[in-house]
Amino acid sequence: MTEKIIEKLTAKFPAALKDHSEFRGDTTLKIDAEHLREVASFLKNDEDTQYNLLVDVYGTDRLKLGQTPRFAVNYELYSIPKNSFVTLVVEAPDPGRNGGADGSGRFGEPLPKVASVTDIWPTANWLERETYDLMGIEFENHPWLHRIMMPDNWVGHPLRKDYPLGGEPVYFEKDRNNPRFAHLGKQIMAGPSFETELPEEMDTNGHMVLNLGPHHPATHGVLRLATELDGEKVIRVTPELGYLHSGFEKTGENKRYEKFIPYCDRMDYVSPMNNNLSYVMAVEKLMDVEIPEHVQYVRVILAELQRIASHMIWLGTHAMDVGGTPHAAPLYCFMMRERILDIFEMVCGARMTTSYFSVGGLRWPLPGAFMDAVRAFLKEFAGYYHDYHVMLTKNPLWLSRLKGIGILKAEEAIALGITGPLLRAAGVPLDLRKVRPYCVYDQFDFDVPTSTDADSYARYTVRMEELHQSMRIIEQAINQIKPGPYRTADRKVALPPRQEISTSMESLIHHFKLVTEGYLPPVGQIYSIGENPKGWLGFGLISDGTAKPYRLRVRGPSFVNLQATNTMARGGFISDLITIIGSIDIVLGEVDR
Amino acid sequence: MGVAVGAPQQGALGGAQAHAKDGSAGYALAKLEELVNWGRANSVWPLTFGLACCAIEQISAAASRFDIARFGSEVFRASPRQADLLIVSGRVSNKMAPVIKRIYDQMSDPKWVIAMGDCASCGGPFNNYAIVQGVDKMLPVDVYVPGCPPRPEALFYAIDKLREKIKAEEKLGVRE
Numbered sequence: 001m002t003e004k005i006i007e008k009l010t011a012k013f014p015a016a017l018k019d020h021s022e023f024r025g026d027t028t029l030k031i032d033a034e035h036l037r038e039v040a041s042f043l044k045n046d047e048d049t050q051y052n053l054l055v056d057v058y059g060t061d062r063l064k065l066g067q068t069p070r071f072a073v074n075y076e077l078y079s080i081p082k083n084s085f086v087t088l089v090v091e092a093p094d095p096g097r098n099g100g101a102d103g104s105g106r107f108g109e110p111l112p113k114v115a116s117v118t119d120i121w122p123t124a125n126w127l128e129r130e131t132y133d134l135m136g137i138e139f140e141n142h143p144w145l146h147r148i149m150m151p152d153n154w155v156g157h158p159l160r161k162d163y164p165l166g167g168e169p170v171y172f173e174k175d176r177n178n179p180r181f182a183h184l185g186k187q188i189m190a191g192p193s194f195e196t197e198l199p200e201e202m203d204t205n206g207h208m209v210l211n212l213g214p215h216h217p218a219t220h221g222v223l224r225l226a227t228e229l230d231g232e233k234v235i236r237v238t239p240e241l242g243y244l245h246s247g248f249e250k251t252g253e254n255k256r257y258e259k260f261i262p263y264c265d266r267m268d269y270v271s272p273m274n275n276n277l278s279y280v281m282a283v284e285k286l287m288d289v290e291i292p293e294h295v296q297y298v299r300v301i302l303a304e305l306q307r308i309a310s311h312m313i314w315l316g317t318h319a320m321d322v323g324g325t326p327h328a329a330p331l332y333c334f335m336m337r338e339r340i341l342d343i344f345e346m347v348c349g350a351r352m353t354t355s356y357f358s359v360g361g362l363r364w365p366l367p368g369a370f371m372d373a374v375r376a377f378l379k380e381f382a383g384y385y386h387d388y389h390v391m392l393t394k395n396p397l398w399l400s401r402l403k404g405i406g407i408l409k410a411e412e413a414i415a416l417g418i419t420g421p422l423l424r425a426a427g428v429p430l431d432l433r434k435v436r437p438y439c440v441y442d443q444f445d446f447d448v449p450t451s452t453d454a455d456s457y458a459r460y461t462v463r464m465e466e467l468h469q470s471m472r473i474i475e476q477a478i479n480q481i482k483p484g485p486y487r488t489a490d491r492k493v494a495l496p497p498r499q500e501i502s503t504s505m506e507s508l509i510h511h512f513k514l515v516t517e518g519y520l521p522p523v524g525q526i527y528s529i530g531e532n533p534k535g536w537l538g539f540g541l542i543s544d545g546t547a548k549p550y551r552l553r554v555r556g557p558s559f560v561n562l563q564a565t566n567t568m569a570r571g572g573f574i575s576d577l578i579t580i581i582g583s584i585d586i587v588l589g590e591v592d593r
Numbered sequence: 594m595g596v597a598v599g600a601p602q603q604g605a606l607g608g609a610q611a612h613a614k615d616g617s618a619g620y621a622l623a624k625l626e627e628l629v630n631w632g633r634a635n636s637v638w639p640l641t642f643g644l645a646c647c648a649i650e651q652i653s654a655a656a657s658r659f660d661i662a663r664f665g666s667e668v669f670r671a672s673p674r675q676a677d678l679l680i681v682s683g684r685v686s687n688k689m690a691p692v693i694k695r696i697y698d699q700m701s702d703p704k705w706v707i708a709m710g711d712c713a714s715c716g717g718p719f720n721n722y723a724i725v726q727g728v729d730k731m732l733p734v735d736v737y738v739p740g741c742p743p744r745p746e747a748l749f750y751a752i753d754k755l756r757e758k759i760k761a762e763e764k765l766g767v768r769e
């Protein structure tokens with residue numbers, strides 16, 4: 001595949017392809033900024049490539065790598081028909097004399113410029129806005145290049161390497177009379193207040209603009225939807241994000257690889273196990289570590305349990321929002337989630353923030369009662385699963401609020417970069433566990449549920465069926481799993497066993513090195529994706545050979561999926577907007593990161 | 594509970610006793626405080642408000658297994674005007690800070706604040722450009738709950754502590 005692309009590209013655009021490389025199975029093409037758009041539309045439309053899904057766009061500030069030009073933009077592409085990934089790297093020419101090093105275009109500083117690909121892959125819209133906001137790269141001809149995470153009046157671009165991590169010392173003392181605490185409870189505001197701008201095309205005079213959120217019970221967190229209404233009809237929805245922006249990427253770049261694992265829990269906080277899995281897979285890919293089979297099975301079991309737990313939250317809150325069965329459904333769903341959390345607690349001591357997977361294996365061996373607990377859960381859950389169906393599937397209220405609401409067709413979904421149940425409900429059977437199996441997913445017999453109705457009800461049926469498939473996977477996994485080591489024997493990554501430390505000098509050194517320095521991956525760039533309950537969770541890692549990632553990129557599936565709100569809600573009623581938000585299944589921690 | 598409503602106590606309220614008639618129900622100044630506090634403490638209505646991971650534990654606390662109704666706080670109100678407890682459950686970003694402040698201002702007195710979780714208490718694991726290091730920088734916090742996230746039981750303990758605090762409030766809880 002790669003040779004073919006390179007051959008074709010060099011034949012068609014001789015000046016475009018500057019370089020290409022392979023690392024850990026990832027193909028990276030370095031494209032000249034002048035030719036980006038031609039190459040992009042070629043890769044998307046050519047018969048042999050068909051890279052129709054733009055997975056991610058993110059910028060890199062190479063200041064400390066000493067490379068010029070300073071900024072580069074990475075595009076992760078996936079071809080659904082060909083099942084292949086490719087990375088494009090485009091170097092953004094430095095603007096002017098000082099490289100626009102300190103500030104943003106709004107304050108007169110020139111920014112490096114790259115052409116926008118929003119018209120080729122509409123999903124680039126938000127991804128480019130994010131890159132502009134956090135990295136300070138301007139995308140020419142972008143439809144509406146505004147900040148997306150930070151407040152509009154923020155100065156600077158936080159992900160740049162010359163932008164400090166920020167933060168301040170926090171004091172812990174008992175004595176409340178200490179003058180240090182004099183400000184507590186008094187200060188009105190930590191930072192300047194701000195006003196957000198609405199897109200120009202919003203007709204604020206002729207129509208009513210209704211603000212939903214950031215504090216609204218049906219937005220599932222701190223999401224704000226500026227909704228342009230004509231009567232009850234929705235003309236346009238503009239989601240406004242960033243109210244939970246926590247600087248995950250910047251924090252990750254200031255921590256050692258393994259120290260970021262607990263942060264993953266806090267991103268999509270209703271599916272921490274899946275986040276952990278995707279992240280450790282990314283680091284393992286970068287380090288090229290072999291993982292014992294026992295570990296793979298445990299990972300699959302826990303990840304699938306977590307998928308069920310995550311879908312329970314979706315189902316419960318969704319049912320509560322649309323009022324099909326006002327309070328029974330959430331309680332039934334949370335009941336089952338609690339059972340899963342009990343299992344997690346047994347495994348790692350925490351209910352939600354698990355951090356159980358570590359690079360190279362598991363943090364601890366499984367407790368002895370684990371298998372029985374999972375079996376008992378499966379048995380109980382099967383009964384509840386039936387109850388959910390009885391409660392909702394043919395419930396007339398539920399049907400009337402979901403059927404035909406929020407249509408998102410396959411072409412639109414692919415163009416918007418949608419992944420996960422949303423895409424499958426539009427009829428595209430794209431499930432990474434199936435098309436590019438990781439862990440040991442190829443060992444199990446399971447189906448990828450799809451639907452062609454592409455409405456909210458289709459998304460409901462797809463997710464319900466996914467619950468069933470997860471049960472099947474877990475059942476097969478607990479029957480097939482064999483005892484084995486719980487982490488890799490590679491001493492460069494995983495700690496040696498306790499008894500070895502006291503008998504072997506070498507182990508002691510490894511232990512010391514790992515604890516004090518962490519591990520040092522080779523120089524390189526990888527992108528790794530896991531199939532999360534909500535879609536593709538992607539991690540981009542650029543290593544400069546030190547123990548901390550030089551660049552850590554997180555692609556949150558909710559973030560990209562949320563972009564479809566406008567497409568789905570346009571033309572419908574305002575009350576359907578609630579159904580649509582519920583059926584996208586977002587978690588704001590991951591949207592805003 | 595010891596609210597005594599009975600014969601007017603001479604001199605308890607200075608000039609006010611001029612209106613008291615013999616044999617009628619009098620006033621019980623010191624005890625009214627207790628009565629009011631008792632009522633307030635046993636029906637603390639939280640605001641339906643969640644920020645991050647901790648909010649999920651807050652929802653769990655309200656769900657069937659833990660059941661916050663045992664502590665009289667199950668009536669989550671979606672409007673700040675009807676709520677008396679703001680549970681700040683999660684990290685407060687710089688962008689969200691003015692919004693939280695406004696929500697707090699919209700709540701009618703008396704009102705209380707619980708900082709649930711490390712993030713709301715002190716910034717938690719996010720000591721960076723995006724997160725306010727503790728919601729107490731802008732709101733008066735009554736109870737801090739440690740944990741990342743705190744278990745529902747911890748939240749209950751906090752609500753219990755808050756009730757103790759409410760019961761001991763003076764001057765009907767009016768704050769300068």
Ligand code: SF4
Nearest residue numbers: 646683710711712741
């Ligand atoms: S304290 Fe922990 S669990 Fe709570 S919001 Fe912060 S990171 Fe999430």
